[in-house]
Amino acid sequence: MWRRIIYHPEVNYALRQTLVLCLPVAVGWLLGDLQRGLLFALIPACCNIAGLDTPHKRFFKRLVVGGSLFAFSSFAIQYFGLLHVPLPVIMFVMTMLLGITGEISPLHGRLLPGALIAAIFTISLEGRMPIWQPPLLYILGTIWYGLFNWFWFWLWKEQPMRETLSLLYRELADYCEAKYTLLTRLTDLETALPPLLARQQKAVDLINLCYQQMHMLSGGKQNEYKRLTRAFQVALDLQEHIAVSLPQPEEVQKLVEQSHAEAVIRWNAQTIAKRLRVLADDILYHRLPDRFSMSKPLSALEKITRHHSDNPVGHFCYHHFSRIGRVLRTQRPLYQRDLMADRQRRLPLIPALRSYLSLKSSALRTAGRFAVMLSFASTLALFLNMPKPYWVLMTTMFVSQNGYSATRVRIQHRALGTLAGLVIAALTLRLHVPETLVLLVMLLVTLVSYLFIRKYYGWAMIGFTVTAVYSLQLLSLNGADFLWPRLLDTLLGCLIAFGGMLWLWPQWQSGLLRQNAHDALGAYQSALQLLLGNEQQPEKLAYQRIRVNQAHNALFNSLNQAMQEPAFNSHYLADMKLWVTHSQFIVEDINAMTILAREHTMLTSDLAERYLQTCEIALQRCQQRLEYDGPGSETNIMEAPENFHEGPITVVERHVRRILSHLKVMHTISSLAWSQRPHHGNWLSGKLRK
Structure with missing residues (x-):
């Protein structure tokens, strides 16, 4: 029980913030200089x-x-x-x-x-x-x-990374369960895909955060982080196998109609999700994991695969579920990565000044x-x-954030929380409570407010406003005079922040969509050059796969924020939403090809080179369409990929051809959507930055 209390992220954070604030106040009170302690806090x-x-x-x-x-x-x-x-x-x-x-x-x-x-x-x-x-x-x-x-x-030396890894395992569990629970509804892309994409992007965000924490902590060089480093590598393997794309929806429907595969696949997915949630708790609360086996659900899936050997869905699910089961059973990654190879660099002061100007x-x-x-x-x-x-x-x-939507939500929570807190403070100031009791109540309110501040900023602002009023009351005995002017000041500050975010050089995400889309296509091209090149090095493939996911993640986040910004063309954003959906399919195909490359099931060098040339041409045409400000033309429409050889198509070829088909659709969408793009500043209409 005590582990769940002391190691819980919200409780641990609230205790740390409350103690660092209240200890100076307590020392000042004991020394008879309470005002100095309040100022120090x-x-x-x-x-x-x-x-x-x-x-x-x-x-x-x-x-x-x-x-x-x-x-x-x-x-x-x-x-x-x-x-x-x-x-x-x-x-x-x-x-x-x-x-x-x-x-x-x-x-x-x-x-x-x-x-x-x-x-x-x-x-x-x-x-x-x-x-x-x-x-x-x-x-x-x-x-x-x-x-x-x-x-x-x-x-609690490992606690920050433990919290992030625990959240990552939980997000992977939710994503795996949601993806295979909706197995027969994946044909309806409008309703089924957006929730899955959101969960996938949350997992990529947490992976990116883990990388940042490892670099900031030098986690790869310290022995106490070895267990967490291994857990992170396991999470990368899990994300790689969970995020791969399913085969054609019609094949899924056929297998479901011919057998009880839907129930068996859901059984496997729920077993994996349940185990991931247990591991998330084990990581967070410093417990050793118990033994695990999913031989029964895998056996049932293998039996369906043998009986329907001509259907690729069974082979696909068994291939990935069996590897996920092996990783969860052994608690070891499928292969070792050098996680510290891609270090984050700081820009020195002089180059930073030159760039800043x-x-x-x-x-x-x-x-x-x-x-x-x-x-x-x-x-x-x-x-x-x-x-x-x-x-x-x-x-x-306090209310100014990086984007329009975040600032708007923060303003609403701050204004409403301040109003409620001032009303509570005005009522309680009439009670004339002794100073000792006031300090104890302030301590309790501060602790409770920090428990809620990460998820419920408005509720936390109620507590912080009450403590601010009583701090002024203890400092200068004018807490009652503080109420009405501070409410007006809060509203005035919120209006200024909102106007600044709306009109002063805003970072409109709809304007960044084109640049993020261009960057994502560049990341896809680099990944395909490694996958279809002569040397497939597992370390380089792993890093490029993560870069591909991160590039698409930036694009997806830009789209989500752009859809909440005011006065933008809804048709343009709807077209870009479809563009991002096809981009997600390419990411899933690259994830799957990365696994196949590591298992040495790739194409011959001549065939791979010809496919690579075709993919590069398709990617460059999509990038040119994004760079070109004029209307679309028939000369830029990509032709269908030629048949390179006769005979059966391998799994890798199927992924490459699907990537080419998605790129063709994306090029067409760009040609139609770009003329409808919003114009909200000179930086949106010029050439892409280099």
């Missing part, structure tokens, strides 16, 4: 936003950089304020200077909002203490935050958007005679 908010709680092999180096940026931001906003530099100018210049962190790496990019939050918090402290105290407070707070998290991750830099656009929003909010605060507009600026920062 504000620093972890900046550290959380800056990602300084991310386990990393350069953990302390990132703490030094983060603490230095916090102190610099705090000192700069006070110093230039004393020089009577207008607040909008300070916020604009500071944001544009710190925006270069986003060009170094995505993790460094999180330092920008953290440093800006530090500067905004400092606005509330101006005039209450000397100019040197807030920077010192940020330095000491960052040291405390870093030491506490270092100790916490030392106690380009108008095509996404980091520059992000920093510019923040700079304009904060400058506008500061100007509006000066116009409305707000003495310290920190709450408007802070709300703008």
Whole structure:
């Protein structure tokens, strides 16, 4: 029981965040300086936003950089304020200077909002203490935050990777169960495919996260991560076999009508899914897995395969289920991969600065958007005679996300949660509760809020608003005066963030669809060059297969976000949805061909070269159609692939021919859809970036 409590991801996260916040408050209360303890507890908010709680092999180096940026931001906003530099100018210049962190790496990019939050918090402290105290407070707070998290991750050293791997195994279980439960409904692509594609993309997202964690933790070089590394390699094998494409739907229907194959296949899939969920719990709660065997469902499937040897569906399912069963029984991957070979690189400062100064830099656009929003909010605060507009600026920062849909949802949750929290605080402030009881209730509310914040941000905001009101009540006895102005500030900050995301250099996913589609086709071409080339090296094939899945994942995520953006052509998005569906079929065929290449069931060199040339021509024509801004023409329509030889078609040839047929449909869709594309900025209508 205690394992399920202490190792549960939400509980573990809530305990860590609550202790790092409340221990300084408790120490300050015991020493008779509660106000100093409450101020000290504000620093972890900046550290959380800056990602300084991310386990990393350069953990302390990132703490030094983060603490230095916090102190610099705090000192700069006070110093230039004393020089009577207008607040909008300070916020604009500071944001544009710190925006270069986003060009170094995505993790460094999180330092920008953290440093800006530090500067905004400092606005509330101006005039209450000397100019040197807030920077010192940020330095000491960052040291405390870093030491506490270092100790916490030392106690639970493997826990971040265990949580991700557990989620990955659960997602694979859901995907396997859903895919083979819908076996006879796969003919209806409109209803059956979207849920399967969503589950597949979640699994790829988690695989990508596992890779990132291994690189950040140097997991491949540390002995304590060997068991988790093996579990990750097992998950890659499972994803490879679960994600392969089924044969033709008409063959599936024929086998189901002639036998009880549907029940047997579902039995196998549910057995695999049940075992994967057990392994997910074993990984998360530090338990050794028990013995496993699926010989009975596999025997039943083998019997159906023998009786219907002319139907490829039975052979397909038995081939993949038997290998999945072997992996689950032995808990060892089918072959070893060097997971650390594809290392993530950081861009040095000088090249990052050169890239940042380009108008095509996404980091520059992000920093510019923040700079304009904060400058506008500061100007509006000066116009409305707000003495310290920190709450408007802070709300703008907290609700601003990477995309339109995420920002809109965060704004709704923040506004409603703040309103409910202020109502609760207004009612409870009349009770005149003793200080000791107030602190205990704040501790409990903080713990409960962190339990819900990952999945239910709005509910968590209710608790955080109540604790913020009572913190001000304990600091300056003006909690009641805080209620109405802070609600207006919250609404104002939400409106500014929404307008900034809508009109200021937005990263419209519908505009990125073309680039992501182009990148996906390039990844497919690289994979086919390896698969149909002279040397099929398992390590290179494994990495390229993951790159193919990740490229399609970026395309799929762009499509999902684009469908939630305002004022876009629904016909264009419907056509692109069909384009992405055929792209998914190509990914599944490449997954299957990767398995066949590793098992040495490939084509002859001459035949493979001719197929490769045809595939490259088809892929390049699809890419040219995406690069060409004019209407479609008959000269670009691809002809049907020629018959290279007479005789029976092998399994690999069948996959290649299916890829060619999908590319032909995708080229036709591009020709029809591209003229309907939206035009929402110059960067959408020019040539693709190189």
